[in-house]
Amino acid sequence: MCLRPVWVGSGLIIVKSPPSSSLHCATDHGGHRPEKLHSTPTPTTALCPAARTLPALFRPVQVSGSSRVSGSDLHAFDVVIVGAGIIGLTIARQFLLGSNLSVALVDAAVPCAGATGAGQGYIWRVHKTPDSEKWELAMRSHQLWEGLAESIQKQGMDPLLALGWKKTGSMLVGRTAEECSLLMRKVKQLADAGLGAEFLSRDDLLSEEPALKLGEECGAAFMPDDCQLDARCAVAFIEKANRSFEAEGRYAEFYYEPVISLLRNESSGMLREFKLPRIRCIVRKLSSLQQAVGVGHLLVLENFNSLNLNHGLMEVGYVNHESTVLSSTTSDTSDSRTGYDDTASISMTATMDMSGRLVLGSSRQLVGFNTDINESIIHRIWERAGEFFPVLKEVSLKDLTKSREVRVGLRPYMPGGKPVIGPVPGISKMLLAAGHEGEGLSLALGTAEMVFNMVLENPQLVNPAPFSL
Structure with a gap:
């Protein structure tokens, strides 16, 4: 099996494989674990035509067979993307539409289970x-x-x-x-x-x-x-388009398959393989490259007729949202007078979605990977919105339990407030696209185009230098 660049976590890596035509994929469309994929045995030196033209940084490597599966169960893809949020999905889309390379999408859960699902759109x-x-x-x-x-x-x-x-x-x-x-x-x-x-x-x-x-x-x-846009609708649309390439053997999804480990060549540092619970492909999630991980809450109210909005709104303080959170890391984690988490920054955002639901945000919290609903954060979002829309003060949040939906997602960010997009120094065949915190949906298509152009050495329409590691 040969490998190419692949996407990791909120980042990306890329991997080279045997000819795409040798792959026959069967993937469950219901969001459940896909059945085993079967590929025709191919010499490890074989490459799809596009692989031969890739830059030296992304030339193939050989990968040993897994002790858990037979040789016929080995999976080879030109591009392996780890992380099926909006960034990963759009990168997959870019390679599927813009090249003849094969793509695998790997995630520990399913799309919209993390940051994207809590996106405001x-x-x-x-x-x-x-x-x-x-x-x-x-x-x-x-x-x-x-x-x-x-x-x-x-x-x-x-x-x-x-x-x-x-x-x-x-x-x-x-x-x-x-x-x-x-x-x-x-x-x-x-x-x-x-x-x-x-x-x-x-x-x-x-x-x-x-x-x-x-x-x-x-x-x-x-x-x-x-x-x-609506994050969940956009994800479903892109997923459907990506899955249209399954019949060609160019696309497969490995959901509920968390990356366990990464193997690379000790002498060259070249990426060799990543291991999933049931199969072996390539790469370990590089969460250590994310300097901090935040969490955000979003409150969605259905059939809420007390307030109607004509536009999308955010308070001017939203611009300084992130710096408020970063500075709060030096303080205690809670205020004994209020019971609120001091590491949480709340700024008013409000809009009506495609179904007429009221969408209120937003929070940024430094609580690691904890995505449990925090009722105190929901109350703070409600109270903050009430400072702008007094009609909300006439309604008790407790009375809205049956008509509300709370979305919680990770908000991985990097100091400096910009994502990291580019090759990982010292590890050939790996790219990272991480730290879009709060802007994954809005920056997704531009990020996908940038990664695609990096790998194929196409002219860049946006200077990638500010986003390099």
Whole structure:
């Protein structure tokens, strides 16, 4: 078996294999563990035509057979992606559509079981900063999402049904004169960058969103053309497209298969193999490269008629959300007066999803990998939203137990607030795409394109240097 680059965790690795035509895949579509895949025995020196043209960094290596499976059960793929969130799914999609390479997608659970499932779906630009290190990637990814929605429409489908795609517009809301001054500067920056941003005075803001009650000094930065999607709809759409390549033997999913271990050549450092509970392919999850792991809560309310929103909103403090969490790591973990977790940062975000449900966020918490629902965080999200929408104070959260859904997901981030995308030093055939914390959905398509171009040495449309290890 030969290997190529593969995706790890929220990152990526890539692996080389025998000819794609020798693979015959059978995968369960119901999200359950797939049955064994069967491949025709092929000499380990054989490569698909595309593999011969790959850069030296991604040339093949031989991998020994597993003691747990017979030789006919060995699995070989050109690209093995570890992590089936929106980043992993879109990278798989990019290789399937843009090349003839075969792809395997590996995950300890299923898509939407982690960060993606708790994503709010904002493809917004109002809170972005022109000329920042993430700006080009954010703009390119936004362009690709818009292009996907347009292509869906041209095929006679409804982007709302396919992706949960809605042109909501986005608002960054301020409550004080100081915050509004900041927002005016933000609008000028965005306008100078060619975006249709505008500043809304108090009267204009209340005309757009009558439910807001923020005093005399409020205002907002407004991007009327911004859109949002539904994370679960988008994942289902991309999964379906990826699975259309199964019949060709170019795609397989290994869900509920956590990566156990990584083997590499001791002398060269070259990636050789990763082991799953039932099969052997390649790579151990490199969670040590994630400097910190956060968790986020999202509150979704169905049939909530007390509040209706016309746009997507977030408070101006959302921009400083991450720095608040990072600075809080030096403090105690809880406040004895409130019982709240001091490492949790709460900022108001609010929108209506494709089904008319009210979606409220958001939290960032430094609690490791604990994704249990924290009721104190839900109460803080509710209380924070009530500061912007007083009508919520008239409703008890306890009365909404039956109509609410709480989504909790990991928020892996890197210090500096930008993801890591690129080869892992010292380990050939491995790339990492990690740390998109809070922006995985919005940056997914741009990240996938960047990784694809790295592997095939295509010209980059976005400078990858700011994201390298």
